[in-house]
Amino acid sequence: QEDLDFVSCENDRYESEIFKWKNDRLVEAIAQEEFEFVKETYEAKARAHRIYEEAEQMRLKAIKEWQKYWVQMEAKYEKERLERRRRFESEQAKIENQKLAQVKAAVAEEKRKREEALKAAENAKKIQDNVKTVTENNTKNLVSDEILKQEERYRNMLKSIQDKFSKNSQLKSATTETRKNITLGLNILTNGRTEILKIASQFDVMLKNHQNNSDVYYFLINYIAKGVVVSIIKKHAEVDVVSKEPAAFPFAHLCVLISTQHAEFMEFLMTRLVKKCPYVLPRYHIKQAVGYLWGDFFVEKDIISAV
Structure with missing residues (x-):
């Protein structure tokens, strides 16, 4: 029994030793695997760090190259900017010089024109004073004060x-309608007593219908007077009166008939006639020697003077 117990005990010890040995081998294997894993991890980190360092160096190199390029571009741009500014200032200086030259030329031209204008004004004043003197003398000799007053009044x-x-x-x-009838009457006026009396009667009725309104009344009188003068001068004077003087008689007859009923008409007619022909009021002509200025010289010449 003791032998069996010894054998059993030895067997258990052997089994225990084997288990311990296997356990130690397993621990060593696990430790080795962990070591290998740590080693591989370290090597991987080292490789990654080297790759990062290389990439960082490349990035820094690229930044330096870009900074160098940027400095070159800034220098180029600054050079071009300075060149453009220099050209601009040169052009501006040229423009300013041109403007200054133009201003000087304009001032000189203006000064010359003023001097010429002053000289011309002086000469004109001399001529005007001389002509005025001659005119006043002629007026005193040729036109009465009464005629001058009448002309001024008209x-x-x-x-x-x-x-x-x-x-x-x-x-x-x-x-509007009345003026149309007046214009029609003046246009169809002929040298026939019946026709003249008819038109004069029509004009008389038109005027009397508006006598209660003085503005309209005098407006129509002025319109008839103006129409008579315009008809004589523009229409008949160029065609009929020049070749046949009696062509103006119907207008004269018409004016006389109107003035017998509307005395104010003759004043309006004279106003229009004096405007178109100042010699409706008497003027006289004489031949006399007068002098006038031509530049800086006084010239005497015989002229026919009419005031």
């Missing part, structure tokens, strides 16, 4: 008529 009257009637649209619109 011209002032014409100005008043134009100021009051020429741009009065209300009067024009209120007398």
Whole structure:
């Protein structure tokens, strides 16, 4: 029994030794595997670090190259900018010089023109003073004060008529039909007593119908007077009156008939006639020697002077 127990004990010890040995081998294998894993991990990290370092060096190199290129581009741009600025300043200086030259030329030209204008004005004043003196002397000799006053009165009257009637649209619109009839009557007027009396009667009725409105009344009188003068001068004077003087008689007859009923008409007619022909008022002509200035010289010449 003791032998069996010994054998059993030895067997258990042997089994225990084998198990321990196997366990130690397993631990060593695991440790070796862990070591290999750590080693491989370290080597992988080392390789990754080397790759990163190489990439970082390449990046830094690229940055340096880009910075170098950027510095070159900035230098080139600055050089071009300075060149453009230099050209611009040169062109501006040239333009300023041209403007200055133009201003100087303009000032010189203006000064020359002023001097010429002053000289011309002085000469014109001398001529005007001389002509005025001659004209005043001739006027005193040729025209009476009464005629001058009449002429001035008619011209002032014409100005008043134009100021009051020429741009009065209300009067024009209120007398449209009447003015058409007046124009028609003047256009168809012939040298026949019956026709003249008929048209004069029509004009008389038109005027009397508007006597209660003084503005319309005088507007129509002025329109008839103006129409008579225009008809004589523009229509008949060029065709009929030159070749046949009696062609103007119907208008004279018509004016006389109108003035017998409307005395104001003759004043309006004279105003229009004085405007077209100042010699409706008497003028006289004499031949006398007068002097006038031509430049800086005084010239005497015989002329026919008419005031």
